[in-house]
Amino acid sequence: MVDRGETGLWRYKRLIPSSEEHITLGEGCTPLVEIKDEGIILKLEYFSPTGSFKDRGAAVSVNRARRIGVKSIVEDSSGNAGIAAAAYAARAGIRARIYVPKDAPVAKRVLIRACGADVVECTTRKEASMRAVGELTEEDLYIGHTWDAFYIEGMKTVAFELFERDRIPEAVVAPVASGTLFLGLFKGFTELNEMGFIDRIPTFYAVQGEGCAPIYEAIHGAIQGIKRSSLADGLRIEEPPRKDEILNVIRKTHGDALTVNDDEIVEALKQLYKRGVIVEPTSATAYAAFKKLEGLKDVLIPMTGTGIKTIDRISSIFT
Known part of the structure; x- marks a missing residue:
């Protein structure tokens, strides 16, 4: 499964199409930070070369x-x-x-x-x-x-990295716009399961900002008169092309979808920054949603993007 002569996500090139003679900027193998008192694992995808899981x-x-x-x-x-x-x-x-x-x-x-x-x-x-x-x-x-199907192939390597670290979670709580990371994680865990490396697939929870939450509304019904989140700008896709696939992952894993508002995002940002986790508001949505779930432990929360790119938007929160 792993090519020891490669680095980053290309360690799994046998499982990735179009990986011959690849160029790289050092993507993959991002840090894991465990917050044991909350039972969560943060995958710091904002350590990627351009500052995001993309x-x-x-x-x-x-x-x-x-x-x-x-x-x-x-x-x-x-x-x-x-x-x-x-x-x-x-x-x-x-x-x-x-x-x-x-x-x-x-x-x-x-x-x-x-x-x-x-x-x-x-x-x-x-x-x-x-x-x-x-x-x-x-x-x-x-x-x-x-x-792009090849995009999903890159995203699934997050699951492979978790397996290598022996940190397959019980649940995944992740922000969802187009759903590439959500679907990629599911694909990665599914492939690991099919290869016999793991015996279960985590439960998946999709997180969206209030006022633009097509996945949430497909499960729980439309909500009228809700103000659109101004902070979760990275999640504003009104009709995701892979909507049915995202919903299928939630159903298959007995998961759910949640929404968060700007006040909850701000509070999540403050708590994350106090832990030294410097992310953009879209990343903080998943942590905000986790706070609304009860009884979950051993939860993966991907920290998808750096806060440095959005300092103009969040400066008022910290001044």
């Missing part, structure tokens, strides 16, 4: 693009996926064009441009997705993380 998916997707001779990749993103795509395209010597909604954090847009990608600003997240696909040229490959 590096895993981008690494595999861009490597595949490079292998098949693509000249230009296209992505649509509110921030982290775009930064990862731009950085890995730069590493691979491939052009990148990223479609970004106008409400994406300024720091994230700056980083995308800094990596050499062309940024196309759009009015909404939906417009960004539609234009990214509609404006493709013959030289382009669309690697949109909401659709």
Whole structure:
């Protein structure tokens, strides 16, 4: 299962498609921090090269693009996926064009441009997705993380790392927008189970911000008159393309979906920062949701993105 001659997520290249002659920025093998008094395991994905878990998916997707001779990749993103795509395209010597909604954090847009990608600003997240696909040229490959199967292949390596550390959790509580990490974790644990390495798959809990919670509403019904979270900007996808797959994971593992509001996110951020865990608000949603669940122990909570990229948005919380 493990190639000892490789580092990071490429240690599992036998289980990852398009892994031959790969380029890397050192993605994977992020730290684990246990908070024993709460019974949780934090996977610090914000230690990834560009500061988010999206590096895993981008690494595999861009490597595949490079292998098949693509000249230009296209992505649509509110921030982290775009930064990862731009950085890995730069590493691979491939052009990148990223479609970004106008409400994406300024720091994230700056980083995308800094990596050499062309940024196309759009009015909404939906417009960004539609234009990214509609404006493709013959030289382009669309690697949109909401659709790309290779992205999921990168995400599943988180589960493999947990297995190597002998830390398969009882439950997973994770933020869900397009669901790439959620689905990737499930795929990784499922493959480990099918290979006979583990005998159970954790229970999965999806977390979304109030006011834009399609997974929660599919299970619990629509909620009217709820103010949309202004902090969970990374979770604002009104109709995830893989919605049915996400719901299937929840049903199969007897899990659930939860929502959190801005007050709960702020409190979670404060508690995490006091523990030295410097994450963005979207990451804090999962910890906020965990606080609302009773009786759970041995829980994996992925810390998906660094707070440094969103300092302009969260500065008022800490001043």
